[in-house]
Amino acid sequence: MAEERQSQSAPPTMNVGARPGGGGGGFGGGGAMGGRMAGPPPKLRNPKGTLLRLVGYLGRKRWKMVFVFVATLVSTLVTLVATRMNGSILDTTIANKDIAGLAAACFLLLGIYLVGTVAAQLQQYLMIDVAQSTIKHLRKDLFDRMQRLPLRFFDRNTHGDLMSRFTNDVENINQTLSQSVAQLFGNVIAVVGTFVAMLLLSPLMTLVAVATVPLITVFTQLVVKFTRRFYKQQQTILGELNGYIEETITGQRVVKVFNREAQVRADFSEINGRLRVAGTKAQIYSGVMGPFMNLVNNLGYALVTAFGAWMVVTGRGVTVGVVFSFLLYQRQFGRPLNEIANLFSTIQSSLAGAERIFGVMDEKPEPADDADAATLHDIRGRVEADDVTFGYDPARPVLKHATFEAEPGQTIALVGPTGAGKTTVVNLLTRFYDVDSGSFRIDGIDLRRIRRDSLRSSLGIVLQDTVLFSETVRENIRYGRLTATDAEVGAAARTANADLFIQRLPQGYDTVLSDDGGNLSQGQRQLLAIARAILSDPAILILDEATSSIDTRTEVHIQEAMFELMKGRTSFVIAHRLSTIRNADLILVIKDGEIIERGCHDELMAADGFYAGLQNSQKKSGLGL
């Protein structure tokens, strides 16, 4: 008998490993010997707190959970009873050739099995609902919190890392909830129940039946120790190899033009070879567990049979039916023990996932608006910065004592080298970050005294990296103002010079943009972003490098749209290209976080400072004038 092997390859939503009732014959779990073994369990910072919190999520469905546990209890106990009946039928009815008794016992057994099966099915049915609802809540809470987190958080964490919390970590918890929780409970009952049942039948036989258990424990620890080392090695090399693949395939153009195909193939082959060595070892060591468990089971089977037979023959109060029951019990005892060990590592890894998820949820959200924060109405658009100092790391300010004023309707250009602090001004104006000292004011009101949503609603922003959503063109423009009619959307598109190309798209305004607008050119996406900003009709406009990745001729067309947008609004323009900012009312030249020059184009040229230097270098090197 050898069908019990640790199973780790059950499909995600089938509780196959769980052993719902009715398996009185002692049918073992699936015998996956697949070489997949969980990596080394991660270190947990606060396993208890995380667990309690996760349980708190389950609490929303507490009545269903109670039913789940009751059902599990019933199905497990039924298994114990049915197992014993298998043996007693042998002793009482079959041995006595009592056909009528046999018939009655068979019907009874069938009925018991049925109860067990129904209970088990009920347990799974309910648990699916509990798990999926819980996961949904978890996902929702995570997303909601994400929406309220300050920008600082997103600047600090990579998208890939955050995505992995939404996908891998949530999926891990899903697995645990839909399988492991009920399974763990069922297994504990099974182990305790089986042990008690065996003791009641024959204490001596019990001793023999559990004799192999220490073997399992010792061997498992040994294997885990070895496997962990090789597994880690394998993962490290696999990571290295995947990095190499990523790099050389995305950089294929360079590989080709430099004739490096042979070299990269050889390098790849070298890493691949190391992976093979480490991988083979990891697979062998982790695979050993399967045959070993099989051996232990067979040893137990043989011991119980032989010892039981000896007890029967020597007349020590044991019948053949008892031996049969023990043969079945012995496996019912060994497998759950085994599974409990596995479940712990599963639960541990999903606790690690939960810890990461709760980590995001515990991040401080953007501080709440003051209770008496103002809501902006009919803004004139006067913007002042008064001695503003700010640093992403307060010890290293990137904007120092900046002071400037923008009158309503004026265009302010921010000029200067990369990293000088231009984008920081935008981040402060939108309150993505708050100033360290000094203050920003709109129409005389300190930004921190204005409700954030009100402030941001009165701002329009067009960024260098245009963000579009995988919805229709129409919905993307409507993002500027959700209540806008189709006619208003069309009008905004026309103002932005976007109407023409939209009409030529396969489904016009109803064309669904592929991932992040990938089916549009950079310029077209820019025009959509401008249309979106037009529709939102902001009092104050921010154009952050809005045209830097567009060639200069296309830019001229986009500029027409932008000038249209800037009419009558206070506008802040950040640009590398000096031609873009020539017409600004006020040019602020920022260098190393300080405003070193200010004035209009002609004034700054006349002053012959940094700005004039920038302008002249373009002309001189360009035309030798």
Place this chain on the structure above:
Amino acid sequence: MMRLTRFLKSTWAATLLAPLFMLFEVLMDLQQPTLMSDIVDKGVATGNLPYVLATGGRMLLVAGLGVLGGLGCVFFSSISGTAFGTELRQGLYDKVQSFSFADLDTLKTSSLVTRLTNDVVQMQNLVMTVLRMAVRAPLMAIGGVVMAMLIDARLALILVVAVPILAIAILVIFRLGFPLFRRLQQRIDRVNDVTRENLAGVRVVKVFVRQEHEVGRFEVANDELRMAGVKASRTMIWLWPIMAVVMNTSVVAALWFGGNLFSVGGLQTGQIMAFINYLSQILMSLMMVAMLMLTISRAKASADRINEVFATEPSISDPEDAVQADGFDLVFDDVSFFYPGSEEKPALDHVSFTAREGETIGILGATGSGKTTLVSLIPRLYDATSGAVRIGGVDVRRIPQDTLRRNIGVALQQSTLFTGTVEENLRWGDPDAADGTLEQAARDAQASDFIQAMSEGYGTVVGQQGVNFSGGQKQRLSIARALLRNPRILILDDATSAVDMATEARLQAALKRRMGHCTILIIAQRISSVVDADRILVMDDGRLAAEGDHATLLRTSYIYRDIVRSQLGEEAVSNG
């Protein structure tokens, strides 16, 4: 999927041995219930204690032998599976390296990376699982049937009823379940899409105060996912009760019929016990087969994606009658080019021009006007759809790619650097260059100052994607790399867009000194980058709109005047 088995060839011995060892283990395992029934029926019934002990000993021995088979199977299947993964990965990688750019565009680089990483691991796991489980499960089932029949053919009739019912149930549930799982996957993708968009667009969402709107959008996707999950799971869980009912009814049937046979003396107690054991083995094994089907069907998607790569024939290969070029005059002769998948609009439309050895050619034009496409045809990243690109009078398609590319240096706007030191990156240009030569190339590319300013100098490690260098620094490094090649044709594809004007001027002067004898093609956005070129090509919508030097173009090309005006203002045009 079977086509991939060719990667098992190198490890055929292990691949054959693994199932053989498994067969041995199964044969050993199958003996246990029979031995047990012998003890009960022959030992216990007659009170023959020595027989009990001897047979008990045999059971231990059989168990001990069995584990050897199991270990052997693990050993050889591990070797075979890992070797398969290694070979498959290498085969794929080699194949990808042989692709032209047209092929890469069709398959998409990001998807290729997934195929080489995840998909290969999937396949490797599959091979291992198949070698272990897919051998074990059917063998156990078949062996169980045989052993059950040997005990009592009449009792084995239970199997005739039970097995088909179970098989049909498994098939039906899977058939129902698969579409639901596909749907589930789509729902997962949708939730991920919304999440990804919100991460990328966090600024936009905040500035438009659309948090509520996004939460609503997510809520819809989230709930759809939940429902899809519930539906798929609730279909699949029916597998278990059906199986439980079939198994348990079979056990009860075995007890009933076995009891009846026993009463007429046709069967013994131990045999009934053994029969029930075999019964459970058979049904469990069938269940395992079902699991395997699930695993295999999942792996099939991976196998298909891998096969797609192998099925792609490299569209560019070396000529059989290679010809040596005579000199390095570059000629585009009525060249047209269509990107794969966009056959209606040419990326290059009947372009003709000549660049003599030693000339510097500037190329200007709007985004998407065909500048990069034009230069991509020179090192044969793509082949012209019609017309010909000739170097030294020879069609580039007739020059071995190796020779061709050895004489071409390229630096791109998106400068790709690789993990490794600065020096290692530069040596891509020439692995055998002397240190002095290397440093000279860096100096000419105006990269030496900032390299030396770093604490590790040329030994500085370049991070993933070159994160520790600024855009302008990366561009200068990739120019240095191209210069080190000492190419006869140098292509700078907007390679100085992030370099400031003063540095660019120094770079151009150095280029003139160093590369005076060779042909230089400069693609640029800035007029200043190309104004001193011998000739400037103005591209417009795939066509060569104008050609000439700066002064000529100011007179003859309105597009050129437009570009100049947009960058330098009206006076530059009138002064020109």
